[in-house]
Amino acid sequence: MSKTQDFTTGKIFLPLLRFALPVLLSLFLQTMYGAVDLLIVGQFGGDLADVYVSAVSTGSQIMRTLTLMITSLAMGLTVYVGHKIGQGKREEAGRIIGSGIWLFALLAVVLSIIMLLAAPATARIMRAPQEAFSQTVSYILICSAGCVCIVAYNLIGSIFHGIGDSKTPLITVAIACVLNILGDLLLVAVFHMGAAGAAIATIAAQAVSVVISLLLIRRRALPFQFSIRYISHRGGHIRQILQLGVPIALQELLVSFSFLFITAIINDIGLTASAGVGVAEKMCGFLMLLPSSYMQAMSAFVAQNMGAGKPERARRALWCGIGSSLVAGIVMFYAAFFHGDLLAGIFAKDIAVILAAWDYLKAYAIDCLLTAFLFCFIGYFNGCGNTTFVMVQGILGAFCVRLPLAWLMSRQATVSLFHIGLSTPASTSVQILLCLAAFFLLRRKQKFIAPIS
Numbered sequence: 001m002s003k004t005q006d007f008t009t010g011k012i013f014l015p016l017l018r019f020a021l022p023v024l025l026s027l028f029l030q031t032m033y034g035a036v037d038l039l040i041v042g043q044f045g046g047d048l049a050d051v052y053v054s055a056v057s058t059g060s061q062i063m064r065t066l067t068l069m070i071t072s073l074a075m076g077l078t079v080y081v082g083h084k085i086g087q088g089k090r091e092e093a094g095r096i097i098g099s100g101i102w103l104f105a106l107l108a109v110v111l112s113i114i115m116l117l118a119a120p121a122t123a124r125i126m127r128a129p130q131e132a133f134s135q136t137v138s139y140i141l142i143c144s145a146g147c148v149c150i151v152a153y154n155l156i157g158s159i160f161h162g163i164g165d166s167k168t169p170l171i172t173v174a175i176a177c178v179l180n181i182l183g184d185l186l187l188v189a190v191f192h193m194g195a196a197g198a199a200i201a202t203i204a205a206q207a208v209s210v211v212i213s214l215l216l217i218r219r220r221a222l223p224f225q226f227s228i229r230y231i232s233h234r235g236g237h238i239r240q241i242l243q244l245g246v247p248i249a250l251q252e253l254l255v256s257f258s259f260l261f262i263t264a265i266i267n268d269i270g271l272t273a274s275a276g277v278g279v280a281e282k283m284c285g286f287l288m289l290l291p292s293s294y295m296q297a298m299s300a301f302v303a304q305n306m307g308a309g310k311p312e313r314a315r316r317a318l319w320c321g322i323g324s325s326l327v328a329g330i331v332m333f334y335a336a337f338f339h340g341d342l343l344a345g346i347f348a349k350d351i352a353v354i355l356a357a358w359d360y361l362k363a364y365a366i367d368c369l370l371t372a373f374l375f376c377f378i379g380y381f382n383g384c385g386n387t388t389f390v391m392v393q394g395i396l397g398a399f400c401v402r403l404p405l406a407w408l409m410s411r412q413a414t415v416s417l418f419h420i421g422l423s424t425p426a427s428t429s430v431q432i433l434l435c436l437a438a439f440f441l442l443r444r445k446q447k448f449i450a451p452i453s
Contacts, residue, residue, distance in 0.1 A: 007164065007301045008086055008308040013320045016301055020321075022166035024293035026157065029170075029177040031285040036181050037198035038282050039347050044189040050275050050350065054132040054267075055195040057278025059139030061263055062122055063150075065256035066111065070151055072252040074104070074158035075382055076245020078296075079303045080237075082383070085164065086307025097159055098230025099237035108151035115144030126260060127267040129274055135195040142196060146203030153206045156213055161300050171216065176209035247391035248382060258398035262406045262420065269415060276356025277417065279347045280340075283357070284364045287336055290328045291375035294321045298376055302383025315443075318380045325372035337365035356417055363421025370428040377435035386442070393434040402427035 007015055037060065041052035077100040084093040115122075119140040128136040143150075153176065157169035183201025187193045193200070263281075267274045298321050305314040336343065344357035381390050405423035409416070 007304040007317075008310055008313070012313065012317050013324070016297055016317055016320060017324065019164070019166050019300065020293045020297035022170040023161070023296050024289055026166070026170045026173040027289045027293050028286070029173040031282075031289060032177050032180070035282045035285065035347070036177075036184050037202065038278065040184040040188045041195060041198055042279075042347050042349070044192075045194065046192075048194065050271055050353065051129075051132045051135060052194045052198075053275045053278055053348065053353075054129055054271060055135035055139055056198055057275065057281065058123070058126050058128045058132070058136050058263065058267065059143065059195065059199070061260060061278075061281065062126065062140055063143045065253065065260060066115065066147070067150060067154060068252045068256050069249050070104075070107070070111075071154045071158065073107070073242075073245040073249035074100070074155055075248045075299060076241040076243070076387070077155075078158045078161050078299060079244050079382060079385060079387075080240055081159065082164075082300050082303030083307035083385075086304035094227075095230050095234065096237050096241070098227075098232060099234040100159070100241055101155070101231045102233055103238050103241060104151050104155050108148040111151070112144060112147040115147060116141065119144060125264065127264040129267060129271045131271060132195075132274075138196040139199045142199035143203060146206065149203055149206040149210060152210045156210070156217075161296060164300060164304065166297070166300075168213075168217070172209055172213040175212055176205045179205035179208055244385060244387050247387040251391035251394035255394050255398045258403045261403060262423070265406060265410045266417070266420065269410075272350070272352050273356055273417065275348065275350070275353045276344075277360050279344050279353060279357040280360040280364065280417075280421075282347060283336070283340075283343050283361060287332045287364060287368050288371060288375075290332070291325050291371040294325045294372075295375040295379035295382075297321070298379025299382040302380050303385075306384055314380065314383065318376055321376040321379070322373055325376060326369070329368045329370075329372040332368040333365045335365075336361045336368060340365070360417040360421045362418050363424060366422075366425040367428055370425055370432060373432050374428050374435065377432070377439065381435070381438070386438075389438055393431050393438070396434065397427040397431040401430050 007019075037056050038053060041056050042049050045052040077096070080096055081093045084090070084096060120137050122140060123133055123136045126136070153172070156172055160166070160168045180201050183204055184198055187197030187201050191197060263274075263277065266277045298317065301317050302314040305311070305317070340358035340361035341354055343361065344354045348354050348357065378390055378394075381387070402423045405426055406420050409419040409423065412419070
């Protein structure tokens with residue numbers, strides 16, 4: 001296994017970029033999960049292709065919300081471990097990881113039970129089109145049964161990001177992605193199992209990936225001290241993980257709910273709009289990859305430097321991240337705004353669905369420029385330990401801007417998916433202003449970090 005990467009000395013941009021690139025590739029491959037599911041059910045679904053696309057779109061949005069909650073909560077572990085690495089306390093980092101494993105194992109069991117019981121109600125809340133309702137429920141049920149795999153899969157990545165290793169999660173995701181593609185082709189294209197086949201392929205791929213990854217980890221030297229006996233309930237460690245992770249998870253959960261409500265609004269318009277936005281959301285997942293990778297890299301980079309008592313270096317990393325992320329954002333804006341029909345055509349054949357997806361993508365193209373700023377700020381504040389502020393700005397953007405504006409646009413006489421989609425860049429703009437105000441206020445008051453014991 002690669003050695004722990006020390007972000008506290010030397011250059012800033014190149015180490016940040018070297019860490020972010022494997023994260024970017026990992027997120028790309030992870031995004032391929034839903035994209036491959038959607039692509040294969042859309043291309044091999046026959047007369048029921050639109051039904052399968054709608055079902056996988058709605059079901060994967062729900063499971064994406066669940067996954068975001070898990071990875072966001074695990075960010076508390078990433079930041080906590082990162083601070084200990086920065087302080088040189090590697091044995092304590094291993095004990096913190098053991099407490100985290102205990103916590104997330106319990107979480108996996110609870111989530112599985114809740115989601116299995118709530119699957120039909122969740123599909124109804126999402127206003128899944130009647131034609132796709134049963135397929136949507138099947139997708140949610142199968143994925144919910146595999147919650148243990150989802151949690152383990154994402155926990156491995158969070159642990160290694162905390163110690164400065166972004167290559168091991170890349171290997172994990174690569175294995176899962178290849179297995180998922182093969183599973184989709186077998187179950188959907190060959191056995192015609194529709195949305196259920198896509199869900200089975202996804203969970204099976206994650207399960208096999210976790211097992212293989214654990215075998216790989218056992219054969220390599222870890223850059224921290226760890227033992228099976230470390231996996232236990234340690235109240236102090238768990239409280240700190242939750243103190244850092246819960247605000248991030250709550251923010252992501254509520255923000256994801258706002259997107260789910262928007263999906264429900266669009267599902268109410270009809271099957272074409274539902275399938276079109278489903279295709280657009282998959283493309284948006286790819287468009288947001290670079291800012292998302294910088295957000296995770298920034299959290300790990302800043303956490304180590306704040307732990308080492310180097311706040312000025314952490315601030316310089318923030319501006320390096322914003323500058324390089326913005327360059328890619330301009331490219332993504334051009335592709336989505338002017339060539340969204342070509343992008344949507346990868347996942348759909350129906351011209352009406354493609355045009356609906358392009359209409360929605362034009363709004364997200366604007367967001368590509370704005371998230372270069374927002375996601376780096378979020379990563380910075382997470383790394384500093386100011387996760388409560390991250391929660392507050394996210395909730396304000398979602399519920400004071402995005403949801404009201406999307407609802408208002410949906411009530412117009414002529415409904416435009418572009419106008420509904422504009423609620424997202426509008427929310428991002430407000431969040432950036434909040435982040436800028438908080439950054440300069442905290443800098444002036446010299447309160448950059450919440451105490452992490």
